[in-house]
Amino acid sequence: MGKRRSSSYRNNDFSLLLVPVFFLFLFLDASIDATAASSSSPVNTTQVSIMTELSALVLLSARWNTSDSNPCRWDGVNCSSSKSNSFSVVANLTLSSFSLSNSAIFVPLCSLATLQSLDLSKNSFTNVSHQFFTSSCSMKAGLRSLNLSSNRLATPLGDFSGFPLLEVLDLSFNSFHGDVITQLNSLPNMRSLNLSGNRLVGDVPTGMVLSLEELVLSNNNFSGNIPRALFNYQNLTILDLSQNSLTGDVPDEFFKLPKLRISLLSGNGLSGNIPGSMSNVTSLSRFAANQNNFTGSIPSGITKNVKMLDLSYNSLSGVIPFDILSPVGLETVDLTGNKLEGPIPSTFSLTLYRLRFGGNFLNGTIPGTISDALALSYLELDNNQLIGSIPLELGKCKNLSLLNLASNKFQGPVPDAINKLNKRVVLKLQSNNLDGPIPIVLSDLASLSTLNLSHNSFIGEIPREIGNLLKLSILNLQGNMIHGSIPNSIRLLTSLIELNLGNNYLTGTISMMPVKLSTLLDLSHNNLSGSIPSDIQFLTDLEILDLSYNNLFGEVPTSLSKLQSLTQLVLSYNHFSGSIPMFRQCVDITTTGNPDLTDGTGNNDNTPANDEGLPVEEGVSQIINGHLITMNSIHTSAIDFMKAIEAVSSHKNIFLKTRFCTYYKAMMPNGSAYSVKKLNWSDKIFQIGGQDKFGHELEVLGKLSNSNVMVPLAYVLTEDNAYILYEHVHKGTVFDILHGGRSNVLEWPSRYSIAFGIAQGLTFLHGCTEPVLLLDLSTRTVHFKSMNEPQIGDIELCKIIDPSKSSGSLSTIACTIGYIPPEYAYTMRLTMAGNVYSFGVVLLELLTGKPSVNDGIELAKWALSLSGSPDQKDQILDTRASRTSATVHSQMLSVLNIALSCVALSPDARPKMCKVLRMLFNAK
Secondary structure (H helix, E strand, O other): OOOOOOOOOOOOHHHHOOOOHHHHHHHHHHHHHHHHHHOOOOEOHHHHHHHHHHHHHHOOOOOOOOOOOOHHHOOOEEEEEOOOOOOEEEEEEEOOOOOOOOHHHHHHHHOOOOOOEEEOOOOOOOOOOHHHHOOOOHHHHOOOEEEOOOOOOOOEOOOOOOOOOOOEEEOOOOOOEEEOOOOOOOOOOOOEEEOOOOEEEEOOOOOOOOOOOEEEOOOOEEEEOOOHHHHHOOOOOEEEOOOOEEEEEOOOOHHHOOOOOEEEOOOOEEEEOOOHHHHHOOOOOEEEOOOOEEOOOOOOOOOOOOOEEEOOOOOOEEEOOOOOOOOOOOOEEEOOOOEEEEOOOOOOOOOOOEEEOOOOEEEEOOOHHHHHOOOOOEEEOOOOEEOOOOOHHHHHOOOOOEEEOOOOOOEEOOOHHHHHOOOOOEEEOOOOEEEEEOOHHHHHOOOOOEEEOOOOEEEOOOOHHHHHOOOOOEEEOOOOOOEEOOOHHHHHOOOOOEEEOOOOEEOOOOOOOOOOOOOEEEOOOOOOEEOOOHHHHHOOOOOEEEOOOOEEEEEOOHHHHHOOOOOEEEOOOOEEEEEOOOOOOOOEEEOOOOOEEEOOOOOOOOOOOOOOOOOOOOOOOOEEEEEEOOOOHHHHOOOOHHHHHHHOOOHHHEEEEOOOOEEEEEEOOOOOEEEEEEEEOOOOOEOOOOHHHHHHHHHHHHOOOOOOEOOOOEEEEEOOEEEEEEEOOOOOEHHHHHHOOOOOOOOHHHHHHHHHHHHHHHHHHHOOOOOOOOOOOOOOOEEEEEOOEEEEOOOOHHHHEOHHHOOOOHHHOOOOOOOOOOOHHHHOOOOHHHHHHHHHHHHHHHHHOOOOEEOOEEHHHHHHHOOOOHHHHHHHOOHHHHOOOHHHHHHHHHHHHHHHHHOOOOHHHOOOHHHHHHHHHHOO
């Protein structure tokens, strides 16, 4: 985001949101020479006075080096020589990210009549001074560039008629609302307009000056058809209408826009055919119309000029044009999630680096000419009907970092030529008919992070050379015919966080495992024998352990109960004996089929164990710092920090444990109750020594106000721990309601209310000036204030956890298993799209009544596998709720479609939360 034009439009549509900055660079570049000359010139005394007044207001919120008597030498200030005298005057002013919120700053700004460029982006303004839009603001007359993006402005658009020279206007990432009718019609010099990321409604505005070059309106609530009047703007180079609610056919008049370079229509409800005139715009380099309802075939010649094409997640049909991959200069083509059939085109451009054809009905083989695509880095052909063997020619694509051929009908062995792909990070070949032994040459892929060969017909043993893959984080070999023992070299995979060897014919004992395993260890449905090794206690971050359906015997080690991250333990159908150790209440334990195993009371009915007998009282820690965040007098008068610390010294006050936190109930002297969340500073993932940053982040979060978000009220720091205080309104979690063994089935209206509340909270968090990303959104981290008022918890974790302390992999700490977006395996980044995926899983839990992982299968993957037809979709729904009435059934199907869009494999295909919220509202 915000990169220079040469590369800023490759990743996703949000890369356009700061487009007007380009014009700002032009202004600044043009003034550099003048600035160099004028920085030593005396400044107009009137302007010195104005800048001094301005600095006093700025310094209330931010540090600004104003010690020099010449304002032209201050950070963010550029001056130029006055034409009328020898004095320097302020020409460009950049106060971005200065934590400014006081609108009084606009008073001195309005007096800077020489100002040409003003950048106040990434601050906290909630309104703009009325004077700014009146004739008394002399600054407006000469202003050419205005950037107010990424603030908290939540008003209708003002009247900009008093800015006659304005060329660049960036109001993106605010909360402007209402229609855009005439407010921007009187700007004769406007070249670049960015209104993205607001709450604007109505028709797409078309009243601006016809010389407009850049129009960015993405992520709003504009509706209706794309107006034909837009095609009168013959100077347009960028047109971004993505992520709105536009409908209808797209006018096939793009030939009227001869200078258009980028056209983004993604994330709307557009229908009809892809405009064929796109092929005739010789300047067009990027076209994205993904996530719409387009039908028909793909126009021939569409990539003749376009370098980056994204038509994914529509309903396009027919055969892929034979020439779509051949043009010189072509970079990316994404046709994922359509209804395309026929063969893969056989002519490939030398410059093609990303090709995504997954989720269609393609047949035939992979052409051997794939070797011509020497620049290819990402190849995704999954979920098609491709046959034949994996071509040897793929070995010539030496830049491949991701190869996904999953869920096809490939057969035969994996070619040894695969070892030539030494840049490979992700290799997914699951759910095919591949056979033969697992190639030893795979151990040569030193960069490999994800290896999925599951659900094939591989035979032989797991090669011991697999221990050479030191960067491997996910290894999935389940559902094959592999035999022999687990090689000891497995323990050398020091980056491994997920290991699935289930449903094979493995024998021998359980070998030592990599201590960094954190999400899953599945050895189920094999022929393993012996006892559970004692060193399994060192897997301190492990969440799911499945040893079911083996020949294991002996007692269940008590050391397993010390695995603080464990959420699911499956020991079914072995020969275990003795007593089940006492586990935490949040651990889901299944021991069916072990007749000699009891629950510790002599019963063998597999009653879950509990917390009793686990850690006894802790000593009362000494408070280093206790700080109130809230200004609410009800809380400020009630909170007693010593009472909070006393409460956390006793495990009897624990009412909830999540992956990262423990919650205690603390009673204050006045009788009111508060929740106290404990964060252990000794955990390496928390930012030790960052207590100032910790306090600052909580202060920011404490100013948020939303009924569906748990907002911190205060915090306490001790030598070893940090504690955060909240209002105690805990009525359980969504997980408790859905999967806690309650006899009453939750009715659909309640489930819908829960879903809508969570969506409101997440939309609010993503819409903040600096979006709040959730590290771990799951049904375990959503609390109930009342049965119809869910609250998202753990909102601060993303701010206070240090990913660099997480064994080099964000996947080690990001999300609970089952909620982790698939792209985390190789991006290692928290994103809004990743949060949307996690929310989609929560939606699926509400729709199905099933947990996020069931019998080792992730709920999202299971649901997607059944989403192909209406009959199969019915199988996804919880019949206890869906069969109560036809209306409920219809609404649940509508919400299911929303959930499936949220868990789309491609991050770019997932809707933004603001759109999810709208769709949920419309499904009511």
